[in-house]
Amino acid sequence: MGIRSTQLSPELAKLQEAIKGYAEGFGLDFFETIFEMVPSDAINGLAAQEGFPVRYPHWRFGMNYDQYSKGYEWGLQKIYEMVINTSPAYAYLMSSNSYVDQKTVMAHVYGHVDFFKNNYWFSKTNRKMLDTMANHAVRIRRYMDEFGQDEVENFIDLCLSLDNLIDPHLPFNEVKRSPAEPEAPRATEGGRLKVDRGYMEKFINPPEFVEEQRKRAEKQTKQEARFPSHPERDVMLFLLENSPISEWKQDVLRMIRDESYYFLPQMQTKIMNEGWASYWHSEIMTKKALRDSEIIDFADHHAGVLAMQPGKVNPYKVGVELYRDIEDRWNRGQFGKEYEDCSDIREKHKWDKKLGLGRKKIFEVRKVCNDVTFIDEYLTPEFVDRFKLYTYEFNKRTGQHEIVDRDFKSVKNKLLAGLTNQGQPNIAVVDGNFENRGEILLSHKHLGVDLDMKYARETMRSIFMIWTRPVHIETLVEGRKRFFTYTANHEFIAKD
Amino acid sequence: MIDGVRRDHARFREIVRGKVKQDLKKYIQHSEMFGRKGKDVVTIPMPQIDIPRFRFGSNQGGTGQGDGNPGDPVPGQGDPNQPGQGDQKAGSDPGEHGLEVEFTLEELAEILGEELALPKIEPRGQKTLKSKVDRYTAIASQGPNSLRHFKRTFKEALKRQIASGTYDPENPIIIPIKKDLRYRSWKSDVKHENSAVIIYMMDVSGSMGDEQKDIVRTETFWINTWLKSQYKGVEARYIIHDATAKEVDEDTFFRTRESGGTLISSAYKLCEQIINQDYPPSDWNIYPFHFSDGDNWSTEDTKLCIDLMKNSLLKKVNVFCYGQVDSRYGSGQFYKDLQESFGSDNEEVITSRIENKDGILQSIKEFLGKGK
Numbered sequence A: 001m002g003i004r005s006t007q008l009s010p011e012l013a014k015l016q017e018a019i020k021g022y023a024e025g026f027g028l029d030f031f032e033t034i035f036e037m038v039p040s041d042a043i044n045g046l047a048a049q050e051g052f053p054v055r056y057p058h059w060r061f062g063m064n065y066d067q068y069s070k071g072y073e074w075g076l077q078k079i080y081e082m083v084i085n086t087s088p089a090y091a092y093l094m095s096s097n098s099y100v101d102q103k104t105v106m107a108h109v110y111g112h113v114d115f116f117k118n119n120y121w122f123s124k125t126n127r128k129m130l131d132t133m134a135n136h137a138v139r140i141r142r143y144m145d146e147f148g149q150d151e152v153e154n155f156i157d158l159c160l161s162l163d164n165l166i167d168p169h170l171p172f173n174e175v176k177r178s179p180a181e182p183e184a185p186r187a188t189e190g191g192r193l194k195v196d197r198g199y200m201e202k203f204i205n206p207p208e209f210v211e212e213q214r215k216r217a218e219k220q221t222k223q224e225a226r227f228p229s230h231p232e233r234d235v236m237l238f239l240l241e242n243s244p245i246s247e248w249k250q251d252v253l254r255m256i257r258d259e260s261y262y263f264l265p266q267m268q269t270k271i272m273n274e275g276w277a278s279y280w281h282s283e284i285m286t287k288k289a290l291r292d293s294e295i296i297d298f299a300d301h302h303a304g305v306l307a308m309q310p311g312k313v314n315p316y317k318v319g320v321e322l323y324r325d326i327e328d329r330w331n332r333g334q335f336g337k338e339y340e341d342c343s344d345i346r347e348k349h350k351w352d353k354k355l356g357l358g359r360k361k362i363f364e365v366r367k368v369c370n371d372v373t374f375i376d377e378y379l380t381p382e383f384v385d386r387f388k389l390y391t392y393e394f395n396k397r398t399g400q401h402e403i404v405d406r407d408f409k410s411v412k413n414k415l416l417a418g419l420t421n422q423g424q425p426n427i428a429v430v431d432g433n434f435e436n437r438g439e440i441l442l443s444h445k446h447l448g449v450d451l452d453m454k455y456a457r458e459t460m461r462s463i464f465m466i467w468t469r470p471v472h473i474e475t476l477v478e479g480r481k482r483f484f485t486y487t488a489n490h491e492f493i494a495k496d
Numbered sequence B: 001m002i003d004g005v006r007r008d009h010a011r012f013r014e015i016v017r018g019k020v021k022q023d024l025k026k027y028i029q030h031s032e033m034f035g036r037k038g039k040d041v042v043t044i045p046m047p048q049i050d051i052p053r054f055r056f057g058s059n060q061g062g063t064g065q066g067d068g069n070p071g072d073p074v075p076g077q078g079d080p081n082q083p084g085q086g087d088q089k090a091g092s093d094p095g096e097h098g099l100e101v102e103f104t105l106e107e108l109a110e111i112l113g114e115e116l117a118l119p120k121i122e123p124r125g126q127k128t129l130k131s132k133v134d135r136y137t138a139i140a141s142q143g144p145n146s147l148r149h150f151k152r153t154f155k156e157a158l159k160r161q162i163a164s165g166t167y168d169p170e171n172p173i174i175i176p177i178k179k180d181l182r183y184r185s186w187k188s189d190v191k192h193e194n195s196a197v198i199i200y201m202m203d204v205s206g207s208m209g210d211e212q213k214d215i216v217r218t219e220t221f222w223i224n225t226w227l228k229s230q231y232k233g234v235e236a237r238y239i240i241h242d243a244t245a246k247e248v249d250e251d252t253f254f255r256t257r258e259s260g261g262t263l264i265s266s267a268y269k270l271c272e273q274i275i276n277q278d279y280p281p282s283d284w285n286i287y288p289f290h291f292s293d294g295d296n297w298s299t300e301d302t303k304l305c306i307d308l309m310k311n312s313l314l315k316k317v318n319v320f321c322y323g324q325v326d327s328r329y330g331s332g333q334f335y336k337d338l339q340e341s342f343g344s345d346n347e348e349v350i351t352s353r354i355e356n357k358d359g360i361l362q363s364i365k366e367f368l369g370k371g372k
Helices: A010-025 A040-048 A059-073 A099-118 A129-147 A149-160 A198-204 A207-225 A235-242 A247-268 A270-289 A292-306 A315-332 A336-341 A345-349 A358-368 A371-378 A381-386 A408-423 A453-467 B003-022 B024-029 B105-116 B150-163 B210-230 B250-255 B264-278 B299-316 B333-342 B357-368
Strands: A033-038 A081-084 A089-094 A389-395 A400-405 A426-434 A439-445 A471-477 A480-486 A492-495 B035-037 B041-046 B062-065 B099-104 B129-140 B183-193 B195-203 B233-241 B245-248 B284-292 B320-325 B349-354
Touching (some): A010 A033, A033 A040, A033 A099, A040 A081, A040 B003, A059 B003, A059 B099, A081 A099, A089 A099, A099 A270, A099 A358, A129 A149, A129 A247, A149 A453, A235 A426, A235 A453, A247 A408, A270 A315, A270 A358, A270 A371, A292 A315, A315 A358, A315 A371, A315 A381, A371 A408, A381 A408, A439 A453, A453 A471, A453 A480, B003 B041, B003 B099, B003 B105, B024 B210, B099 B105, B105 B357, B195 B210, B195 B264, B210 B233, B233 B264, B264 B284, B299 B320, B299 B333, B333 B349, B349 B357
Parallel strands (some): A033 A089, B195 B233, B195 B284, B320 B349
Antiparallel strands (some): A081 A089, A389 B062, A471 A480, B129 B183
């Protein structure tokens, strides 16, 4: 690796073995994990490149670095831990951290790596991403040598501006992607089935059937005429397959898209992943690894990680507490019809069937859920109450965000709304040949929140620069249906 | 640091620099949005350098945690009723991330110079400014313990012990006494530099409004920045005048507002007096800048001003700059009078009319573009 990193000291190597042993003892199942000791400056650099030591040249990594290193310098933030989802997994330890911090970080990291390995949403990720990233860097550098840094970097900017326009279901949908098989029974002329004996005609081809066949055929021809045949949420793929761009640009777009899919599961499981790692560092530290003299430091840092800032929801905290809540409920049997049907609140409160299923349950949850299903399935009114969660809205009159309510349903809905589609707008290409003029029509599936039209305009410019024909979008603005166009003259026009 | 990131960081700085250059006019007009960090660094807010993506509008609401009743503001977003914050947006707006980049004044001057194609100034006079730099290269026999030089102290003690015969090679124990102690100390390096003084004069009579003063403030910021990049030591003096003139500090300069009439000559007289007292022209590069809305009390006083300039003031200064900030009340006569007397292409007197904020950039170019 191209960084100044050092192997662990014998002391820390021994520590790693011990922590690994504890983690395995608890039933965690992880890839081999390699810890690297790096100085604080390097950890900022690594964080700037999203954990990977080799990335293609791009100014945004420099911008990230600027912010991380300033945050560190001013004492505002410090990156304790970083781990990348590869096999073997790489994790970085900051050399200036204290011994007890390193211990905590190691325990935390094993939690993450267990999650990477076992969570379903990570199952399709490229575990050799370290190499892939390095290859991308080589290729992009070669293009820069050939076509100039500005040219390539500008195109990367365009691609990055679309990197949230991917289809989160695609990695699990490969089968559906292949061309659909012809539908049986295949209707013959006029939608009639072949009839040998004339008198059977009205039984084999009753008028309703013929009508239905006709409609179906019509729909199919319509569908075939439509392009793409179904709304395409993977806008990057659509552009990749259909834009008039040169080969190197295709390659760059493909690489940025691959990287985007690689990071997708991490966006989908922020609460779960951090919660799981925090749950395990706390278990391992408090039950096994912690020495008496370290307890204060550990408690201090642990509290820092899980602290709720006023007004904000800390994913680490919500995650870890939700796992604990689930564990407790399944230990005591607080689930199922009998429990749900019980109407005595005191009875419910001290409900304990001593089932002891908690640990098993949370391992199952970490296997199958993502943040949306995690919250949807396991958030309870008691939890919302206990952690004082509330919803807020912007009040135009006072110019402030104000608390709206603490109702379970609305808190849950608000949380889910922020997690659905990774908190990104749901946008798809519905027509790649709009009004038969080779223009793109996008559709925004409006789920309650308007788009930021200033950003939308700039993003549509990026699509235009790749597609080279005007780009349209249908959306709702303040409840009204609106239609926006980015024209060939770089104008942005709104219509009702 | 990883080499790649270092390159990316340089690249990022280059892009930011390019942005500032590209929007220099905007940044010059709104220098009030610069933050100051220490003496030589400003922070510049930089919107929209981020990659644009489809995203939700900012007022989408969300979930929070903590105490409070429905209708209470969510904590951590500042108080909109607090003065000075009124038009600032709530800091905790979800997804709100502006970028602040740091620039040294030197970098800013460089950008300004490149964009306006400003010539380097050829300083006149001798290098008389003594700039002193203290360096810790010397050794003293007195000082604080934190600066004690261990090796030198040891050596002294060793010398003393050998000389007095108390040193035993078999048992080389060296015990320093108070006389042996040595401390790190400083030496002053004196360098000779060209020095410059800027004497700002401003009309503070009633007709100069806030908008006009804003323009002057912006101009002085950029003039200071540029001249500081050209000379090692730059002093600034401030004179305000209505019918009489007095010297003030920078803060007062921009705050004072008088209601009296205007006698420009009073300021020019004071300016000359300051030069005579403190800044011998053979040693100093002198830059008087006068800002006014062009109203003078009488034509006689204007004549007095021009005589003063012609007969003595102009011989002492590098260049005399007059900036006329148009206001609704000013007649702008003084500008015309100067033009008449000195012509519009005079090497010694530069006049510039600044109609509004848009004119600032052009006027800075006029003032500094001659390389005097």
